[in-house]
Amino acid sequence: xxxxxxxxxxxxxxxxxxxxxxxxxxxxxxxxxxxxxxxxxxxxxxxxxxxxxxxxxxxxxxxxxxxxxxxxxxxxxxxxxxxxxxxxxxxxxxxxxxxxxxxxxxxxxxxxxxxxxxxxxxxxxxxxxxxxxxxxxxxxxxxxxxxxxxxxxxxxxxxxxxxxxxxxxxxxxxxxxxxxxxxxxxxxxxxxxxxxxxxxxxxxxxxxxxxxxxxxxxxxxxxxxxxxxxxxxxxxxxxxxxxxxxxxxxxxxxxxxxxxxxxxxxxxxxxxxxxxxxxxxxxxxxxxxxxxxxxxxxxxxx
Amino acid sequence: xxxxxxxxxxxxxxxxxxxxxxxxxxxxxxxxxxxxxxxxxxxxxxxxxxxxxxxxxxxxxxxxxxxxxxxxxxxxxxxxxxxxxxxxxxxxxxxxxxxxxxxxxxxxxxxxxxxxxxxxxxxxxxxxxxxxxxxxxxxxxxxxxxxxxxxxxxxxxxxxxxxxxxxxxxxxxxxxxxxxxxxxxxxxxxxxxxxxxxxxxxxxxxxxxxxxxxxxxxxxxxxxxxxxxxxxxxxxxxxxxxxxxxxxxxxxxxxxxxxxxxxxxxxxxxxxxxxxxxxxxxxxxxxxxxxxxxxxxxxx
Numbered sequence: 149x150x151x152x153x154x155x156x157x158x159x160x161x162x163x164x165x166x167x168x169x170x171x172x173x174x175x176x177x178x179x180x181x182x183x184x185x186x187x188x189x190x191x192x193x194x195x196x197x198x199x200x201x202x203x204x205x206x207x208x209x210x211x212x213x214x215x216x217x218x219x220x221x222x223x224x225x226x227x228x229x230x231x232x233x234x235x236x237x238x239x240x241x242x243x244x245x246x247x248x249x250x251x252x253x254x255x256x257x258x259x260x261x262x263x264x265x266x267x268x269x270x271x272x273x274x275x276x277x278x279x280x281x282x283x284x285x286x287x288x289x290x291x292x293x294x295x296x297x298x299x300x301x302x303x304x305x306x307x308x309x310x311x312x313x314x315x316x317x318x319x320x321x322x323x324x325x326x327x328x329x330x331x332x333x334x335x336x337x338x339x340x341x342x343x344x345x346x347x348x349x350x351x352x353x354x355x356x357x358x359x360x361x362x363x364x365x366x367x368x369x370x371x372x373x374x375x376x377x378x379x380x381x382x383x384x385x386x387x388x389x390x391x392x393x394x395x396x397x398x399x400x401x402x403x404x405x406x407x408x409x410x411x412x413x414x415x416x417x418x419x420x421x422x423x424x425x426x427x428x429x430x431x432x433x434x435x436x437x438x439x440x441x442x443x444x445x446x447x448x449x450x
Numbered sequence: 451x452x453x454x455x456x457x458x459x460x461x462x463x464x465x466x467x468x469x470x471x472x473x474x475x476x477x478x479x480x481x482x483x484x485x486x487x488x489x490x491x492x493x494x495x496x497x498x499x500x501x502x503x504x505x506x507x508x509x510x511x512x513x514x515x516x517x518x519x520x521x522x523x524x525x526x527x528x529x530x531x532x533x534x535x536x537x538x539x540x541x542x543x544x545x546x547x548x549x550x551x552x553x554x555x556x557x558x559x560x561x562x563x564x565x566x567x568x569x570x571x572x573x574x575x576x577x578x579x580x581x582x583x584x585x586x587x588x589x590x591x592x593x594x595x596x597x598x599x600x601x602x603x604x605x606x607x608x609x610x611x612x613x614x615x616x617x618x619x620x621x622x623x624x625x626x627x628x629x630x631x632x633x634x635x636x637x638x639x640x641x642x643x644x645x646x647x648x649x650x651x652x653x654x655x656x657x658x659x660x661x662x663x664x665x666x667x668x669x670x671x672x673x674x675x676x677x678x679x680x681x682x683x684x685x686x687x688x689x690x691x692x693x694x695x696x697x698x699x700x701x702x703x704x705x706x707x708x709x710x711x712x713x714x715x716x717x718x719x720x721x722x723x724x725x726x727x728x729x730x731x732x733x734x735x736x737x738x739x740x741x742x743x744x745x746x747x748x749x750x
Contacts (some may be wrong), residue, residue, distance in 0.1 A: 200745075201556050222559040235552035237460070239467035244460070251456030252556035296552070 149174040151210075152304060153198070158207035160193050162360075171207070175338060175352070178305075180330065182347040183340040183437060185356035190341040194230070194356075195308055199229055212303060222400045226255065229306045230299035238282030242273065242292050244279055246279050246299060267295040271325060287318030294322060298329070304336045305329075311343060324351035344432035355433075355439050358442040359368040363439040367432060372390055374428025376439040377411045382424040400424075404405045452651035454562050457553075461540050463571030472574075475537045475745065479529045479582030483589060486521045494520060503698060512688055514593030519681040520706055522586035524650040526609055528577045531644050534616030535623075535637045537578065542633045543626055560741035564621075568734055572617040579613045580606070596684030604680040611726045612673040618733030625740045647704045647716075648674045661690035666712045672722040679708050679719060680692040 153175035160168040163289040168190040175181045182357070185191050196202035200211055200220035207215035211223040218287050220404040236245045243264070270293045281289060286430045290310065297305060305326070311319045321344070329335050339346065347353055347367070361392075363370060382400040395402045405411045406426065462638055494517045502508065544550040553563060583606065590597070597605075620640075627633050644649040648670035654662055665671050682703075689699050703709050710717045717725075 201551060201554060221557045221559075224555065227555070229552075229555050231551065232547070233548065235548045237464060237549060239458070242465055248460035249552070249556070250555065251453045252558040254453060256452040296606075360483060365475060402717050 149178065149380065151175065152177040152179075152212055153171060153181075153338070153432050154208075154210040155194070155198070156208040156210075158197065158209065159193065159205045159397075160190075160197060160202070162233075163206055165260070165264060166359050168197075168204075170355075171359070173361065174355050175304075175336060175362065178182070178330070178334045178336055179202070179351045180337045180349065180351045182350035183338065183356060184344075184347055184353060184432075185340075186440070189356040190359040191356055192308060193359075195306055195338075196294045199227060199306070200224065209259045220412070225300065226303045227306060228300065228302035230290075230293050230297045230308060230310045232308045232312070234281070234293050236281045236289070236296065239280060241278050241280055242284075243277045245292065246296060249296050255300060263299055267298060269326075272294050272321070278410070289312050290314055290318060290322065294325070294326065300332070302335070304338060308340050309342060309343065311346065344436065355436060357440040367435075370432070370435045370439075371429045372407065375434040376404050376406045377408050377430065378428050379405060379411050379414070380426050380428070381420070381422060388421070390418070453558060454612040457558070457566035458569045458573075459540050461566055462560040462573060462595060464540050464543070464570055465537065465570065465574045465646060471537065471539065474728035475533050475575075475578045477583060477623070478533060478536070478750060479525065479578070480585060481628075482521055482525050482529065483522070483582070483585055487589065488720070490521060491517055494633055497701075502700070503695075506694070506698070507627055508689075508694075509692070511594035512596075512685060515688075515732050516591065516682065516685045516702075518590050518593035519685055520528065520678065522590060523674070523678040524645070525669070526579070526586060526605075527612060527650045527677050527684045528645045529582050530575075530609055530612035531619065531648070531670065532641045532671070533578050533582075534571070534575045534613060535633075537575050537599070537616055538567075539630060539633050540557075540570065541567045541621070542630060546630060547630050549712055554745070560745040561738050564738040564741040568617060568621055571615055571621065575613050579609050583609050590681075596688050597681070599686060601680050601683055605677060608676045608680055610675065611723065612670075614730045615669065615673060615726055615733070618730050618737060619735040622733050622740070647671075649707045650674050653705060655705050655707055663713065666710065669725050671707075672710065673718065674723045675707050675710050675717075676719065676722050676726065678706060682708060690717065701728040724745065737750075743748065 151174045155173050158168050158171040183191050197204045212226050214223050273291050355362045380402045384401045388394045393404045411427050656663050687700050
């Protein structure tokens with residue numbers, strides 16, 4: 149797969165604060181790429197530079213093979229951005245907002261009406277077209293934000309913490325739409341999120357800490373490298389003493405082992421104790437904690 | 451072109467959705483007109499009469515028309531600029547709300563964006579300033595009407611040019627502001643000071659020679675003089691036809707800045723228009739340049 153985004157030795161300082169330090173990574177075409185980090189880790193700074201909205205100190209950014217220093221106009225046509233907060237005009241209606249934003253890409257008249265119809269069906273907002281954006285609920289407004297980002301059919305969809313504060317139903321709807329689009333259009337999705345379960349579905353994850361890459365890889369690779377496995381033994385009441393940490397649960401006991409091989413070895417050595425059990429890999433939260441020493445969940449890092 | 455049209459339409463919609471801002475802009479010249487007529491008309495009239503040579507008979511309506519012409523020319527000269535500063539707030543609002551990021555993440559040219567802000571702001575300000583002009587003409591017709599159709603057309607042109615000047619100037623200054631509070635502070639300073647430096651509150655001829663030279667470098671001075679010339683042309687013609695000595699009329703014209711000079715050279719009406727239109731083009735060009743430079747800086 150070809151690289152659709154290439155970032156090389158990117159640096160950006162705000163006064164004495166080094167927001168991004170020697171950042172280099174690649175995103176492959178059609179990939180679901182997740183960018184993880186606590187607030188202030190440098191995620192939004194990187195996105196702002198990628199979109200040509202912020203001056204970088206040094207480094208190179210290539211999008212779709214184009215140098216962002218020279219072809220930001222062309223790059224802008226290939227990128228759709230859903231910002232952390234809705235940046236649509238709250239006093240204007242959904243239709244008026246989308247009309248003005250579509251015109252930025254030269255989409256007007258019948259082309260606008262056709263695309264509006266497609267997106268309003270896809271994101272289920274046909275009944276909201278004549279309502280002021282400021283009067284919509286958070287979930288409804290997010291759907292319009294996504295429609296705005298998708299209006300010009302971008303090759304790359306950048307989602308900057310898109311589901312923060314949304315109800316589970318709207319989150320599910322948004323991910324269903326994005327999954328469907330990825331399958332039908334080969335669109336690349338670049339996500340920053342605080343929800344670890346969203347990152348767990350990514351093809352590739354970069355964890356950012358204090359402006360530097362702390363770890364990167366596929367979720368499986370990261371879990372294998374930075375977390376162990378958990379064996380949950382149901383129906384057990386007695387504590388296990390196999391030399392691994394255990395935790396007593398309501399339905400049984402959970403044993404933390406370094407990896408799947410260790411789990412297999414333990415089960416084979418003590419088959420009488422493992423009658424009703426399951427093995428699961430560590431979660432992305434555990435990876436994040438192991439890599440950065442910080443907990444991250446739902447926007448509240450500790 | 452479609453992009454420019456849609457962006458301008460969006461900017462105008464945003465302006466008219468804020469009904470408080472629209473009506474406060476609209477009511478400002480009305481309040482000024484009432485205040486001028488209530489408190490200043492008598493002062494101006496007494497001052498005008500005391501400056502006339504003894505024994506010169508003059509119709510009451512001609513005096514009233516002269517005073518009213520001077521008052522409303524001052525009002526329009528100030529309003530066109532101060533209202534532009536009050537209504538040209540969308541660019542700052544877009545920065546405060548973050549909408550500017552949503553606009554600039556697109557491939558739209560910064561010059562298109564800048565022109566759309568300028569055009570929408572000029573259009574919304576023109577609605578208010580032409581309303582002020584209409585009210586002023588109604589007031590003038592009550593006090594004494596000596597204007598020809600051409601005078602009215604010229605005054606309308608003056609208001610147009612002054613409004614564009616105010617919009618271009620406010621756009622350049624507002625480009626550097628990020629909050630409505632900052633814009634409000636700038637608007638207050640401009641409202642308080644502009645009337646003095648453009649010769650609206652007090653004729654520049656009343657100032658010292660040094661200050662007159664300094665003020666002759668400011669384009670707004672010529673804008674005020676244009677409105678005043680066209681508002682009072684009919685009055686001066688009437689004075690001439692009823693036997694006012696030419697020296698008296700020249701004296702009045704000079705005392706209320708109808709005749710301006712730049713380092714001893716008399717400035718013609720054509721030159722005044724050239725200064726004003728040149729200033730509009732210059733400031734509008736600088737405003738567009740600011741946007742382009744900001745874009746280049748961001749991607750450097």
